[in-house]
Amino acid sequence: MNKILLIIRREYLTRVRKRAFIIMTILGPVIFASFLVVPYLLVNLEDSDIKTIAVVELDEQNAPVSNENLVFENLFASKDKLKFEYLSDIDAITVETLIQYSGYYGVLVLNHRLLNQQNSDIQFYSKKQPSIGIETHISQALENFLFEKNLEKMNLSPDVIKSYKPHIKLKISRLEKGEFKEQKLMDLKRGIGYAAGFLIYFFIFFFGAQVMRGVIEEKTNRIVEVIVTSVRPFQLMMGKIAGIALVGLTQFLAWILLTMGIYQFAMTQFMGPGKIPQTQQIQPMGSSAFNSPMMQEPAEAPAIISALNSVKPSFYFYLLGTFLFYFIFGYLLYGSMFAAIGSAVDSETDTQQFMLPVTIPLIISIIVMINAITNPEGQLVFWFSIIPFTSPVVMMARIPFSPPVGDLILSMVLLVGTFLAMTWVAGKVYRTGILMYGKKVNYKEIFKWLTYKD
Amino acid sequence: MSLFEALNIDKSYAAHKVLDNVSIHVPEASIYGLLGPNGAGKTTLIRIINRITAPDKGELLLEGKKLTYEDLIQVGYLPEERGLYKKMKVGEQSLYLARLKGLSKNDALKKLKFWFEKFDMIDWWNKKIEELSKGMAQKVQFIITVLHNPKLLIFDEPFSGFDPVNASMLKKEVLDMKKNGTTIIFSTHDMASVEELCDHISLIDRSKTILEGKVSDIKQQYKTNLFELTYLEDDNSLVQKLNGDYTITHTEKLPGGENVIRIQLPEKRTGNNLLKQAMAHVEILSFREVLPSMNEVFIKAVSKNSNTSRHE
Numbered sequence: 160m161n162k163i164l165l166i167i168r169r170e171y172l173t174r175v176r177k178r179a180f181i182i183m184t185i186l187g188p189v190i191f192a193s194f195l196v197v198p199y200l201l202v203n204l205e206d207s208d209i210k211t212i213a214v215v216e217l218d219e220q221n222a223p224v225s226n227e228n229l230v231f232e233n234l235f236a237s238k239d240k241l242k243f244e245y246l247s248d249i250d251a252i253t254v255e256t257l258i259q260y261s262g263y264y265g266v267l268v269l270n271h272r273l274l275n276q277q278n279s280d281i282q283f284y285s286k287k288q289p290s291i292g293i294e295t296h297i298s299q300a301l302e303n304f305l306f307e308k309n310l311e312k313m314n315l316s317p318d319v320i321k322s323y324k325p326h327i328k329l330k331i332s333r334l335e336k337g338e339f340k341e342q343k344l345m346d347l348k349r350g351i352g353y354a355a356g357f358l359i360y361f362f363i364f365f366f367g368a369q370v371m372r373g374v375i376e377e378k379t380n381r382i383v384e385v386i387v388t389s390v391r392p393f394q395l396m397m398g399k400i401a402g403i404a405l406v407g408l409t410q411f412l413a414w415i416l417l418t419m420g421i422y423q424f425a426m427t428q429f430m431g432p433g434k435i436p437q438t439q440q441i442q443p444m445g446s447s448a449f450n451s452p453m454m455q456e457p458a459e460a461p462a463i464i465s466a467l468n469s470v471k472p473s474f475y476f477y478l479l480g481t482f483l484f485y486f487i488f489g490y491l492l493y494g495s496m497f498a499a500i501g502s503a504v505d506s507e508t509d510t511q512q513f514m515l516p517v518t519i520p521l522i523i524s525i526i527v528m529i530n531a532i533t534n535p536e537g538q539l540v541f542w543f544s545i546i547p548f549t550s551p552v553v554m555m556a557r558i559p560f561s562p563p564v565g566d567l568i569l570s571m572v573l574l575v576g577t578f579l580a581m582t583w584v585a586g587k588v589y590r591t592g593i594l595m596y597g598k599k600v601n602y603k604e605i606f607k608w609l610t611y612k613d
Numbered sequence: 614m615s616l617f618e619a620l621n622i623d624k625s626y627a628a629h630k631v632l633d634n635v636s637i638h639v640p641e642a643s644i645y646g647l648l649g650p651n652g653a654g655k656t657t658l659i660r661i662i663n664r665i666t667a668p669d670k671g672e673l674l675l676e677g678k679k680l681t682y683e684d685l686i687q688v689g690y691l692p693e694e695r696g697l698y699k700k701m702k703v704g705e706q707s708l709y710l711a712r713l714k715g716l717s718k719n720d721a722l723k724k725l726k727f728w729f730e731k732f733d734m735i736d737w738w739n740k741k742i743e744e745l746s747k748g749m750a751q752k753v754q755f756i757i758t759v760l761h762n763p764k765l766l767i768f769d770e771p772f773s774g775f776d777p778v779n780a781s782m783l784k785k786e787v788l789d790m791k792k793n794g795t796t797i798i799f800s801t802h803d804m805a806s807v808e809e810l811c812d813h814i815s816l817i818d819r820s821k822t823i824l825e826g827k828v829s830d831i832k833q834q835y836k837t838n839l840f841e842l843t844y845l846e847d848d849n850s851l852v853q854k855l856n857g858d859y860t861i862t863h864t865e866k867l868p869g870g871e872n873v874i875r876i877q878l879p880e881k882r883t884g885n886n887l888l889k890q891a892m893a894h895v896e897i898l899s900f901r902e903v904l905p906s907m908n909e910v911f912i913k914a915v916s917k918n919s920n921t922s923r924h925e
Contacts, residue, residue, distance in 0.1 A: 384696070385696070
C-alpha cells in the first residue's frame with residue numbers, strides 16, 4: 160500500500176475509533192434535532208393551557224353595554240389555544256374585579272368611541288405579559304374591522320370592500336444568462352446559503368484544530384523522528400490532513416443521517432402520524448408567524464412543496480457539488496496552515512501568536528457571510544467571495560442565488576491556486592519546524608525556514 | 614571497505630558550531646561506537662546521518678555512493694528520545710511503523726510475531742503504549758527499529774533506561790546482528806558497553822573528532838607501559854628489589870597466596886627487561902601488559918583536548 164494511504168488510514172481509524180468521536184457523533188444530532196424540536200415543543204407546552212380573553216365593551220360614556228348592543232362580538236378569531244369571550248353589561252369598575260378574581264387570562268376593554276375616532280388607545284389588562292402573538296392578533300383584527308367600518312360609513316357594502324381588498328405578492332425576476340427568471344424560494348435559499356457557509360466555517364475550525372493537535376502530538380512525543388526516516392515530512396503532513404478530512408466527512412454524514420432520523424421520529428411521535436410539519440412551520444422568524452389568520456394564505460404550504468419539486472435535480476447537484484468543493488478546499492487551505500502552526504511550536508499553549516492569521520480571515524468570512532444573507536450581490540460580498548481565505552464561507556451564501564459562472568470559476572481557481580501555494584509554504588515550515596525543539600519561534604524565524612533547501 | 618562514511622561534516626546553529634569537520638568511517642559488519650561528553654554533537658551527527666537535519670558542509674556515503682533519501686529504507690534508527698503514539702495499541706502501532714518502512718502486511722506480521730515471541734511480549738499486543746512501563750515501550754521501539762533488517766542500524770543511547778537483564782539481552786541481539794552482517798552505529802556514554810561491543814569508535818569532543826579508529830589500536834596508542842605480574846613468593850622481597858628501578862602502582866595478595874603487582878615502566882624499558890629481573894627472584898605465574906580501559910582513554914583524551922583548546 161502506498162505510504163500516504165497508510166498514514167491516512169491510521170489518522171482516520173485512530174480518530175474514528177475514539178470514544179469522543181462516537182459520543183460526538185451520537186450527541187451531535189441529538190443537539191441539532193433538539194434545536195429543531197425543542198422550540199416546537201415549547202410552543203406546544205406554553206399553549207397547553209387554554210387562554211381565554213374577556214372582551215368588555217363600554218359605551219361612549221363608559222357605561223355598560225347590553226347584550227343586544229354589542230358591536231365587537233365575534234370579532235376575534237379563536238386560535239388553537241386562544242379563546243375570546245364577549246361579555247355584556249359590565250361596568251368600568253367591575254373590569255378590575257374581573258381581572259383579579261376570574262380565571263380570565265386577560266381583559267380587553269373596548270370603548271365605543273373607537274368607532275368615531277381615528278386613533279384610540281385600547282386597554283388590555285392581564286396578570287402576565289401577553290405574547291407578541293396575542294398583541295398582534297388583537298390589534299390587526301381591530302384595525303381591519305375599524306377600517307371596514309369607516310369605509311361602510313361611506314356607503315360601501317362589505318362585499319365591495321372585500322372585493323377591492325388587494326392581495327400583493329412580490330414576484331422577483333432576475334436577469335440570468337440574458338433572460339429574466341422568476342426567483343423562487345428566497346427564504347429557503349438564504350437558509351441553505353447560511354447553513355452551508357456555517358458548516359464550512361465550523362468544519363475548518365474544528366478539524367483544522369485537530370490537525371494542529373495531531374502535529375503537536377507527533378512532535379512532542381518524538382515519534383516524528385522515526386517516521387521521517389520512512390516517509391517524507393510532506394507526505395506525513397498531507398496524510399494527516401487528508402485523514403482528518405475523512406473523519407470530518409464521516410462525522411457530518413453520520414450527523415445528517417441521524418439528525419434526519421431523529422427529527423422524523425420526534426415529529427411523528429409528538430405530532431401524530433401524517434402531520435409532519437412543512438418547512439414554513441419551523442422557520443423561526445418566518446412572516447407567517449405574525450400574520451393574522453385573515454391574512455394567511457392557506458395555499459402557501461403546498462406552494463412550497465410544489466416549488467421544491469419544480470426545482471431541477473441539476474440544481475441540487477450544483478448545490479452539493481459547489482458545497483463539497485468549497486468544503487474540501489477551504490479545509491485543505493486552512494488545514495495546511497494549522498499543520499504549519501503545529502509544527503512550529505512545542506506545545507499547544509504556544510500556538511496563540513500564530514493563530515491570528517487563521518482566525519481573523521475566518522471570523523471576517525462569517526461576518527461577511529451573514530451580511531450576504533440580506534444582500535448577496537453587494538460589493539463587499541463579491542470581493543470576499545473571490546478572496547481565497549474567505550471565499551469558502553462567503554461564496555456559499557451566494558451559491559443558492561446562482562452567481563455568474565465567471566465569478567464562480569475565478570473564485571475556485573484562486574482557491575485551488577492558493578491552496579497549492581499555501582501547502583508548499585506550509586510544507587517548508589512543517590519540514591523544518593517538526594524537527595526543531597526547544598526554540599522559541601517567531602515569524603521572522605519561520606520566514607527564514609522558507610528559504611531552506613531539501 | 615566502509616559501509617558508511619561521513620566526510621568533513623560541518624554544522625552550525627546560529628553562531629554555535631556543533632560539528633567541525635567531523636568524519637567517521639564505519640566498516641561493514643562492525644559495531645561503531647560514537648563517544649563523547651554531553652553536548653559534543655553526537656546526536657546532531659546522528660540526525661544528519663538520518664537526514665533529519667542537513668549538514669552545512671560535507672558528504673554522506675553509503676557503500677561508496679552518496680546517501681539519498683531512498684537509502685533511508687535500509688537504515689534503522691532508534692532516537693535518543695524514544696517516542697511512540699501513546700494512545701495506540703502496541704501491535705497496531707508496530708505494524709503501522711513496519712509498513713511505513715516498506716514491509717508488506719504479512720511480512721511485517723510474521724516478523725513482529727517472531728520478535729514478540731523472542732522477547733516474550735505477545736501479551737502486550739493489544740495494550741496501549743501508555744499502559745506499558747518506559748522500559749517495555751523501549752523494547753517495542755527496539756523491535757520496530759530492527760524489524761525490516763536494515764543494512765545500517767543507528768542507535769542513540771540504546772541501553773539507557775534498561776535494567777541489566779534487558780540490557781544484556783539487547784546487547785546479545787546487537788552482537789548477533791553484527792554476526793549476520795549488519796553494520797551498527799551507536800552513541801553512548803556507557804564505556805562498559807563500548808568494551809563489550811565496539812570494534813571501532815570515534816570520540817567527538819567540542820564539535821571535533823579527537824580520536825577515531827579500531828578499539829584495539831586506540832588502546833595500543835594510549836597504553837602507558839604498565840605491566841601486571843602474578844607470581845608466587847612468601848615474603849615481599851621482589852617489590853623491594855624492583856622499587857628502585859620501577860614504580861609499583863598496585864600490589865595485591867590473592868587468597869591462594871599469589872601476588873599480583875602492577876608496574877609502571879619508564880619509557881625506554883620494555884617488558885622483557887622487567888621479566889628478566891623478576892625471573893631471577895620468583896616463580897612467575899603470568900605476565901601481561903595492561904591496556905587502558907576505554908573509560909581511561911575517554912577521560913584522558915577529553916581532558917587533553919580541553920587543555921589544548923584552553924591553551925589556544
